[in-house]
């Protein structure tokens with residue numbers, strides 16, 4: 661008989677000890693309150709680890725606690741318009757550190773297609789009508805190579821496409837999630853720290869993942885950043901969200 665392929669549960673809710681829920685990288689997993697543990701915001705918005713969740717290969721139900729990032733938008737969010745940044749999203753309720761907020765939904769595209777689209781977006785983007793092409797680099801333990809995931813939410817996406825950039829790392833963490841039995845990973849967004857009602861929801865957009873920040877050297881594609889963080893570099897990251 662098949663159950664969850666790790667803890668063998670037949671339907672229902674896996675225990676928080678379910679091995680599906682144990683990351684190979686740093687021991688990140690959901691605690692009994694459904695919050696992602698060990699999120700200290702140390703990697704300033706970069707994808708620092710991936711997470712395994714139960715998935716189609718398991719027999720547990722969708723409300724399994726090891727499927728938090730598959731359960732849709734989990735917090736109340738409101739949208740407003742900022743004169744300089746365009747559409748902006750804010751928490752409409754307090755959000756606990758480690759809480760799943762939402763996935764970054766959009767078209768999953770190849771690297772070549774993402775480069776093609778970025779070249780077009782860089783040429784045509786007007787201020788405050790920015791594209792929403794997210795490039796996530798997930799580094800292998802050797803740090804010599806990375807897996808690159810390209811999600812374009814410019815035309816098709818969810819509320820995450822309204823989350824703006826903060827040079828200070830923002831209050832959201834990106835996590836690559838792999839579900840048992842699912843061939844493709846997805847990108848989930850979690851609260852890096854306690855977020856108060858009314859706070860803008862932000863994360864660190866792309867840039868090289870070697871720990872240094874970069875902005876485009878070509879003035880024609882440099883875009884001013886208005887994040888207001890004390891670490892602000894004055895420009896949005898160069899190559900991607």
Ligand SMILES: C[S@@+](CC[C@H](N)C(=O)[O-])C[C@H]1O[C@@H](n2cnc3c(N)ncnc32)[C@H](O)[C@@H]1O
Nearest residue numbers: 745746747790791792821822824825885886887
């Ligand atoms: C994914 S969209 C975010 C939603 C966007 N504000 C909108 O109105 O659709 C990314 C675009 O928002 C704008 N943006 C995001 N963060 C910003 C910031 N810190 N300063 C200035 N513009 C920002 C840029 O135009 C960027 O290309």
